[in-house]
Amino acid sequence: MADGVKLERDLRIVGRPVIRHDARDKVAAATAYAGDWAMPGMLHGVVLRAPYPSARIRSIDTTRAAAMPGVATVMTAKDVPHNTLWTDVPGQTTQVGPLRARLHVLAENRIRHQGEPVALVAAETEEQAREAAEAVVVDYEALPGVFDPVAALEPGAPAVHEEGNLLAHWRVARGDVTAGFARADVVVEGEYRTQFVDAAYLEPESGVAWIDSGGVITIRLSTQVIEHFRDVAEVLNVPQNRVRVIGTYLGGGFGGKEDVTVEVYLGLLAWETKRPVKMVWTRQESLLARAKRHPYRLWYRTGALRTGEIVAQQIELLGDSGGYAYLSALVLLYSTVTAAGPYRVPAVSVDARVAYTNNPPTSAMRGFGAMQVVFGYESQMDRVARALGLSPLEIRRVNALRRGDALPCGQVIETHVALPELIDRAWSALGDPTPPQAPHVKVGRGIACNLQPYGRIVWLHDWSSAWVGFEMDGSLVVRSGVPDVGGGQASSLCQIAAEVLGVPLERVSVHIADSALTPLAGTTTASRQLYMSGNAVLKASRELRAQLLDAAARILDVDAAALEMAENAVQTAGGRALTLVDLLRGCARMGVPRSHLGVYHAPAGEPVDLETGSGKVFPDYTFGAHAAEVEVDTQTGAVKVLKFTAAHDVGRAINPQSVEGQIQGGAVQGLGYALLEEIVLEDGINLTTSFASYLIPGATDVPDVEPLVVESGEGLGPFGARGIGEPPIGPPAAAVANAIEDATGARVTQLPITPERIARLLGLL
Amino acid sequence: MRVSLTINGRTRDVEVQPSQTLLDVLRDTLGIFDVKEGCGEGVCGACTVLLDGRPVSSCLVLAPTAARRAITTVRGLERDGELHPLQQAFLRHGAVQCGFCTPGMLLTGLAFLERHPGADREALRHALEGNLCRCTGYAKILDALEAYARESRDG
Numbered sequence: 001m002a003d004g005v006k007l008e009r010d011l012r013i014v015g016r017p018v019i020r021h022d023a024r025d026k027v028a029a030a031t032a033y034a035g036d037w038a039m040p041g042m043l044h045g046v047v048l049r050a051p052y053p054s055a056r057i058r059s060i061d062t063t064r065a066a067a068m069p070g071v072a073t074v075m076t077a078k079d080v081p082h083n084t085l086w087t088d089v090p091g092q093t094t095q096v097g098p099l100r101a102r103l104h105v106l107a108e109n110r111i112r113h114q115g116e117p118v119a120l121v122a123a124e125t126e127e128q129a130r131e132a133a134e135a136v137v138v139d140y141e142a143l144p145g146v147f148d149p150v151a152a153l154e155p156g157a158p159a160v161h162e163e164g165n166l167l168a169h170w171r172v173a174r175g176d177v178t179a180g181f182a183r184a185d186v187v188v189e190g191e192y193r194t195q196f197v198d199a200a201y202l203e204p205e206s207g208v209a210w211i212d213s214g215g216v217i218t219i220r221l222s223t224q225v226i227e228h229f230r231d232v233a234e235v236l237n238v239p240q241n242r243v244r245v246i247g248t249y250l251g252g253g254f255g256g257k258e259d260v261t262v263e264v265y266l267g268l269l270a271w272e273t274k275r276p277v278k279m280v281w282t283r284q285e286s287l288l289a290r291a292k293r294h295p296y297r298l299w300y301r302t303g304a305l306r307t308g309e310i311v312a313q314q315i316e317l318l319g320d321s322g323g324y325a326y327l328s329a330l331v332l333l334y335s336t337v338t339a340a341g342p343y344r345v346p347a348v349s350v351d352a353r354v355a356y357t358n359n360p361p362t363s364a365m366r367g368f369g370a371m372q373v374v375f376g377y378e379s380q381m382d383r384v385a386r387a388l389g390l391s392p393l394e395i396r397r398v399n400a401l402r403r404g405d406a407l408p409c410g411q412v413i414e415t416h417v418a419l420p421e422l423i424d425r426a427w428s429a430l431g432d433p434t435p436p437q438a439p440h441v442k443v444g445r446g447i448a449c450n451l452q453p454y455g456r457i458v459w460l461h462d463w464s465s466a467w468v469g470f471e472m473d474g475s476l477v478v479r480s481g482v483p484d485v486g487g488g489q490a491s492s493l494c495q496i497a498a499e500v501l502g503v504p505l506e507r508v509s510v511h512i513a514d515s516a517l518t519p520l521a522g523t524t525t526a527s528r529q530l531y532m533s534g535n536a537v538l539k540a541s542r543e544l545r546a547q548l549l550d551a552a553a554r555i556l557d558v559d560a561a562a563l564e565m566a567e568n569a570v571q572t573a574g575g576r577a578l579t580l581v582d583l584l585r586g587c588a589r590m591g592v593p594r595s596h597l598g599v600y601h602a603p604a605g606e607p608v609d610l611e612t613g614s615g616k617v618f619p620d621y622t623f624g625a626h627a628a629e630v631e632v633d634t635q636t637g638a639v640k641v642l643k644f645t646a647a648h649d650v651g652r653a654i655n656p657q658s659v660e661g662q663i664q665g666g667a668v669q670g671l672g673y674a675l676l677e678e679i680v681l682e683d684g685i686n687l688t689t690s691f692a693s694y695l696i697p698g699a700t701d702v703p704d705v706e707p708l709v710v711e712s713g714e715g716l717g718p719f720g721a722r723g724i725g726e727p728p729i730g731p732p733a734a735a736v737a738n739a740i741e742d743a744t745g746a747r748v749t750q751l752p753i754t755p756e757r758i759a760r761l762l763g764l765l
Numbered sequence: 766m767r768v769s770l771t772i773n774g775r776t777r778d779v780e781v782q783p784s785q786t787l788l789d790v791l792r793d794t795l796g797i798f799d800v801k802e803g804c805g806e807g808v809c810g811a812c813t814v815l816l817d818g819r820p821v822s823s824c825l826v827l828a829p830t831a832a833r834r835a836i837t838t839v840r841g842l843e844r845d846g847e848l849h850p851l852q853q854a855f856l857r858h859g860a861v862q863c864g865f866c867t868p869g870m871l872l873t874g875l876a877f878l879e880r881h882p883g884a885d886r887e888a889l890r891h892a893l894e895g896n897l898c899r900c901t902g903y904a905k906i907l908d909a910l911e912a913y914a915r916e917s918r919d920g
Contacts, residue, residue, distance in 0.1 A: 019856050026864025027852040029799030029839040033865065036798035202803040202811050202865040202899055251801070251865030252899050283804040486863025486900050657859035661901055665862060668902030691808035691897070699893035704904040 012566075014499045014719055017657035020491035021510070022249055022484060034222040034248045035206040039276040042208065043072050044126040045269045046279070048119040048133040049289055053323075053358040053684025054145030054158065055111040057118070057138060065121065065135040070128035072273045074136060075120040077106040080268060081237040085260065101325030105235055105264055111140070112160055112323030113360050114684055115289035122269040122277050145358030147684050149320040150297070152355040160323060160356035167321050167354050168329035170336040171611045172408045175347030180312025184303025188383045192298040193750040194372045194733075196320075196679035197672075199293075199365050200696050203251020204286045209266035210276035212244070216516070217271055219263045220246040224253045224483050225523045228260050229515045232267040243267065247513030253485035254669070255364035256290055258525050259326055287689040291326050291363035292679055294319040294354065296335070298376035302383075308390045308398040312347040313380075315339045317373070319354035319362070326363035328354045334369030334453065336610060337409050337617050341377035342419055342451040343399040348408040358684045364525060366669065367729045370452045375751065378448040378734030382741065392447050392738060396423055396625075401451075409608065411616045415714040418649040419449060422625035425708045429645040430627050440635045443642070444743025448734035449625045453618035454527035454723025455716070458605035464532035465519035468497050468540040469595025470548075472588070474568055474580040476503050477595075478510040481521035482533045487725055488658035489529045493537045495654055496718050500541035502565030503580070519597060527622065527723030530654065532600060534718040540598025551592040552583050603716075620715065622722045624648040626667060626731035630739040637759030639740060641671060644732070647708035651715025651722035659724055663707035666728025672697040674733035678752050768832040772797065773841030781828045788812045788823040791838070799839045801865055803897070810896030813869035814838050820873045822895075839868040842875070851875050851913045858909040862900035869896045874910045882918060886911055 025031045062074040077083050083105050107118045119136050123129035145160075146152045152165040159165060181187060207221025219232065229245040236243070245263060262279045269277040281289075296319050303312040317335055321328040336352045365371075385395040400419035406412050427447055436443050456462040467479040478497050484490040494508040511518055521533045545565055552570040553560035556577055564571045570578040578586075587594050608614045629643040646667045653659040676695040680687045688694040715722030737748040746761035759765045769778050770790070781790050788805075791797040791814070800823055803811030807825040814823045815837035842849040851871055854860075861867050870893065877892040878884060884892070889910045890903070898906065 017859065020861075023856055023859075023861040023864070026861045026867050027839075027855045027871065028843065028848060029868050031864055032798065033801070035802070038796060200899055201863070202809060202897060203801070203863065204803070250863060252863045254899070280802075283806070283809075486865075488862075657905075661859055661862055661905060664902035664904050665900045666902075669899070690806055691804045692806065696897060696899060697902075698895075698897060699890045699903045699907070702902065704907070705902050 012499060013495045013505055014654050015652070015656070018495060018505055018655060020488050021494065022491060031249050033203055033251050034220060035280045037208045037220060039208060039210060042276040042278050043122040043124060043269070043273060044129045045120060045122045045265060045277045046126065046129040046133050047117045047265060048121065048136050050107060050111040050114065050116045050118050052111055052140055052142050053114045054143045055140040056143055057107060057109050057111065058141055059139045060119065061137040062119065065132040068128065068132045068135060070124035071132045072122045072275065073269065074132065075268060075272060077104065077108045080105050080235060082235050083108065085231060085235060085264065103324045113358055114686060115360065116323065120265050120269055122273055145684050147357055147359055147681065149318050149355040149357055152357045160358060165356045167325055167356055168332050170333055170352045172336055172348065172350040173611055174408045174410070177312050177314055177347045177349050180347035181303045184311050185306045186384065186387045187301065187303045188380060188387055189301045190380055190383060191749060192376050192379060194296045194375055195751050196292040196295050196360065196681065197677045198287055198290065198679055198694060199254040199256030200694065201252025201254055201256060204281045204283055205257065205261035206280040207262045207266050208276060208278045209270035211270055211274055216242050216244050217267050218244045218246065219266050220248060221263050221266070222250045222257060223247050223261065223263065224250070224257045224485060224525055226481055226483060226513050226515045227520065227523065228263050231260055232264055235264050236267055236271050244516040247483040250483065250485045253524065254366045255368065255525060258364040258523065259291060283691060284689045287694055288686050291361045293365040294321065294328065294331055294362040294372065296372040298373065300376050300380045302380045304384045304388065306388060308385065308388055308395040310343060310345050310399050313340055313345045315348070315350045317352040320359055321354045321356050322359040322361035323356065324361045326361050328362060331364065331369035335373050337407060338370040338451055339373045339377065340408050342401050342417065342449050342623055344401055344405050345408060350408060359681055360679065360686060366666065366726050367452065368526065368726065371730050374448060374450045374730045375733045378731065379737055382738045393423055393427060396449055409610050409617055410614050415620055416712045417623055418710050418712050419623055419625065421710060422623060422647040422649060423447065423449065425710065426625040426627040426645045426647040429706050429708060430629050430643050434629060434642050440633065442632045442634055442743040443629065444739045445627065445629050446735045446738025446742055447625060447627045448731035448738060449623070450727065450730035451621040451623050452527065452727040452730055453621050455531050455602055455619040456526055456528060458603060458616050458619060459607040461604045462522060462528065462532060462602040463599060464521045464536040465597060465599045466493065466521065466533055466536040466540050467519050467595060467597045468537060468544050470584055472584055474503070474507065474584060476501060476508045478508060478537060479518045480510065480512055480533050480537065481515065481518045482529050483513045483524040485524050487662055488655055489524055492530055492654045492658070493533060496534055496537045497541045500538065500545055503568055527725040527727065530721055531717035531723050532602060534721065535600040536598045538718040539600055540596045543598060544596040547592060547596065548583060548587065551587050551590060552578055555586045620722065622648060622650065622724060622727040624727050624731055626735045628735040628739045630736055630743060632740055632743045632758065634744065634762055637755035637762060637764060639675060639753055639758060641703055641736060644671070644703050645706040645708060646728055647710060648724060648727055649710040649712050649722065650724045651717060652711050652713055652720040653709050654719065654721055656709060659709055660707040662724045663728045664705040667705040667732055668697050668702050670729045670732030671702050671736070673751060674736040675753050676701065766829065768829050770831060770836060771833065772836045773838060783829055785828045786824050787826040787828045787831045790828040791823060797838060799868055801868060803865065810869040810873065811866055813872045813896065815872055815876055818876060818879070820876045837872065839871055842871065850916065854909040854913040858905050858912060860901065860906045860909040866896060866898040870898065870906055878910065878914050878917065882914065884914060
């Protein structure tokens with residue numbers, strides 16, 4: 001930390017809104033995304049998907065399809081060497097026992113959701129591949145399905161999986177809840193519902209695979225997890241060192257590219273045909289078949305004293321996992337840990353379940369289970385405040401977590417919680433109230449806070465590695481396995497290395513996301529990359545600096561402590577002592593390495609028993625407060641967000657412009673969740689498989705979000721940074737719902753908040 | 766059929782199917798990957814190109830109808846290897862995250878400002894209605910467009 005403080009005083013590059021190298025390429029359209037790739041002799045691969053949400057496959061006949069023009073291969077489950085795919089915690093090597101989830105690469109005899117992959121085709125053209133896929137004859141026997149998690153858990157419900165429909169169940173019990181409710185002056189109950197939504201990145205799932213020299217199956221694709229090379233190896237039954245994944249700069253991820261997408265199919269098709277194969281999913285296919293965010297039912301019962309102090313809370317959660325487990329058990333764990341919000345609650349019980357249904361599978365998406373519960377706990381806070389005649393700001397200030405307080409799972413918060421400051425900043429930034437434009441238009445304001453973990457669960461023993469080294473001309477190279485989803489992940493690493501090693505940012509070049517050539521950095525998920533890989537680069541850079549300054553001290557015959565690296569040179573108090581190039585030549589002569597591999601291990605811990613509240617689950621949390629001003633048309637039910645402010649304590653903003661971008665973009669995704677987005681299903685059939693029916697916010701649907709960046713310096717990341725990738729998506733839905741109640745007196749309990757739902761609440765329908 | 770396509774000032778004769786979209790010909794036949802495909806149905810705007818200066822979704826344009834018209838992609842904005850001032854404004858204002866919508870945003874914004882140089886932020890917001898962005902929340906894209914408009918007006 002002392003070093004951090006020293007560096008902080010003279011920061012030249014960290015903390016500045018530098019222009020990102022990837023942005024320069026992107027405005028020039030020079031970035032080769034996964035789909036912007038072609039190879040000689042390349043085939044085109046497509047996936048045949050099941051039309052039924054629940055069915056048995058009686059037989060599959062590929063004879064006619066295989067004989068069609070241009071077709072190189074048609075593959076079904078029997079052609080897959082190892083047809084079982086385990087969704088372990090992606091990228092981790094630590095076994096997590098019951099959290100392992102199984103799915104088939106291609107369906108064997110049972111279909112559990114619409115869009116489940118059944119066969120693969122590779123052909124000379126994409127059109128030929130699609131025609132051949134249509135010619136595959138699959139004899140299905142439609143089976144009864146179950147499409148609601150409540151129904152799925154009733155006795156006699158159709159079993160989605162043989163082991164039963166209850167996939168995971170977490171419980172937390174802290175304090176005496178019964179006694180807590182007994183001393184409460186007010187008890188408020190609420191039931192809430194959230195919907196299926198899609199990550200809806202603009203770049204669909206895509207990639208190209210080929211067999212490289214040495215027989216290495218090489219897959220270049222858009223993924224948040226290059227470590228899936230291990231899954232490809234397992235499916236093909238080849239050694240892991242014979243599969244290489246090259247991750248491209250992504251056209252968005254948001255969790256939707258955390259599970260496997262095209263890599264396993266591409267690996268199979270390239271391995272089978274021995275030719276390069278390209279696969280790009282259509283938007284319709286992406287919306288149909290990709291895992292969604294879990295819809296939740298949430299039941300909250302909250303008891304508080306007259307002062308606003310919450311004394312007891314009882315919470316039940318039920319999520320819909322769809323046809324397969326994917327990461328559902330973990331998503332539910334995040335919900336369980338954060339279910340009471342960023343507040344002190346002395347007595348709390350959480351009972352959280354997630355069930356299989358024949359709906360589309362659900363898995364990771366930005367916020368990862370810590371999102372749905374915000375709509376529950378922040379709606380409750382306003383209802384309690386209303387019942388007690390307190391302001392929404394006051395009740396949050398009264399209950400805000402502080403350093404040293406414990407979450408319901410028993411984890412003690414060890415860092416500063418800036419919640420009161422965030423609340424004040426967000427609320428005051430709304431400025432003067434907007435006068436209603438017509439008598440039937442009501443204007444109101446709402447606030448919502450959240451906490452979001454950054455970094456992995458401590459018992460997964462998370463780590464990241466990075467290599468930092470100088471070339472002989474003094475240019476600097478950073479190698480890191482980090483996938484860059486567009487948040488500036490790679491660019492931040494360059495800033496950190498340049499800062500520590502005293503070179504201008506333009507002298508740094510970064511190579512990322514290659515499972516064969518870059519040190520593994522783990523997944524770009526869980527708001528963990530700046531924290532984990534930022535620390536790995538910081539560690540590598542500091543070690544490198546120390547070894548170079550040691551060499552410089554020998555060359556100059558001075559004490560290394562008197563030397564500093566800056567402006568492409570070694571500096572003493574008297575000024576420039578040795579140019580960087582001369583130092584590097586000296587290192588070569590003396591046999592001193594000019595590079596260092598840094599490995600950062602996150603603080604680890606043992607698995608906790610949540611139920612008894614025995615301790616630490618996540619390394620740390622990022623806190624936020626968002627405020628909304630909305631206008632409600634009481635004749636039509638239309639809601640318009642007039643102003644929106646979003647405050648987060650990011651610890652330290654490595655690139656303030658990127659941080660603002662994360663906050664603005666995350667909040668707008670949250671506003672889409674609040675007002676527009678919903679995957680609509682009818683008995684497991686997806687009715688929203690186009691951007692014309694699945695609505696994400698456009699420029700005129702949302703106001704400019706005002707980002708408010710608070711820097712406490714209290715994070716566990718480099719220079720005190722906290723993760724900010726996921727946190728901003730959490731609060732908007734509750735902030736908007738609270739503002740609607742402020743405007744109209746009507747309490748929204750179901751998302752998305754459509755004009756029809758408001759009209760019903762206002763008695764117009 | 767053979768058609769003659771003029772892309773960023775350079776004319777090329779290309780063999781196309783009458784039913785092929787301009788997007789498919791640009792990407793799959795000609796390898797012009799600065800045009801992106803986001804939805805294939807004219808909603809997201811990622812495949813925007815300028816046809817005689819007007820923004821169109823190239824996934825909705827049949828390739829033969831683009832013959833003998835000026836097709837502009839983002840690569841056509843650079844002059845002598847220098848980024849266009851609007852591209853520079855996108856950089857300065859942090860208007861780029863994943864970058865997949867960026868080519869369409871640049872072309873739509875530029876075409877609009879050429880016809881409406883005095884456009885204010887609200888007018889620009891409406892101009893972007895047909896271009897979806899999932900990363901930025903639009904504010905920094907609007908900042909960049911506004912700054913560029915101001916600079917252009919001030920000469």
